[in-house]
Amino acid sequence: MISKLMEMFKEKELGEFEVEIKEGDTSQLKLRMANHSSGYQVPNSAPLPAPNPEVHSPSPQLEETQSEKSGLVSSEMVGTVYLKQSPEAPTPFVQVGQSVKEGDTILIIEAMKTMNFIGAPHAGTVRKVMVDDGEPVQFGSELMIID
Template sequence: MTKQSHENDVAFIQALAELLNRNELTEIAVVREYGEDDSLEVRVVKQATVIAAPAPVYAAPAAAPLAAAPAATPAAAAAEADPASLPGAVTSPMVGTAYLSPEPGASAFVKVGDTVKEGQTLMIVEAMKTMNHIPAPHSGTVKRILVEDGMPVEYGSALMIVE
């Protein structure tokens, strides 16, 4: 790669970052083809800062009896809020569409209760017309599948739990 093409690539990436900010996008991905065996794949992601607003408080009618709800532990509440924080969570390495089977009408790669080996394909995430196999990070049992076939997924979102 020449110095000139490197400088052009840097300018291209900077332009993508500016486009991201100017249009209030959180992510942009582009593949730039230079020739048959030469390309540049760029993915620019902006981390959004999320500020949680307090939940509104509603008063129960005076005549309605209050049922005692079981107290949830903070760890259980956090796990319900973010499945990606659960032990054994398999997260998406990219933004795309999740597919549970290799092709429409075929049986799923795995189902709940299946034992999987490290590296075994769990599902496919299609991004930019490329089918990316998602391997099991470790051996274990599929405890939960958190996505549906054909569902869009975000980077870092939990796909399934393998323990």
């Protein structure tokens, strides 16, 4: 049982996990695990100077065509993106080339321990998936292109 709990702890990349089994008034087993590598560590350093505003022209490699931008699906929240129903699921919700209907679940964003199922904003074909499973995303992060 403990080895299964440890596997789940590693798979889910939990920051901290505690199990206590009691029988009557005494503890029979108490297990506490911490995975400090899964959390973001803030480095101790002096504040950085304010950046000077500079105007950069976009490089040709980073420019996207207008048709790609029109079908862009962006994150509406900060969290962690999951492309599959569960870590054990064999396939993601959607794959490149797959047709989707409006409202079909295309991914999950976990925010504050809540799983938010994200639906396709419109019917179309998945042209590009721009995030990896388990990747942190910010508000406005580009997730995928559906046209």
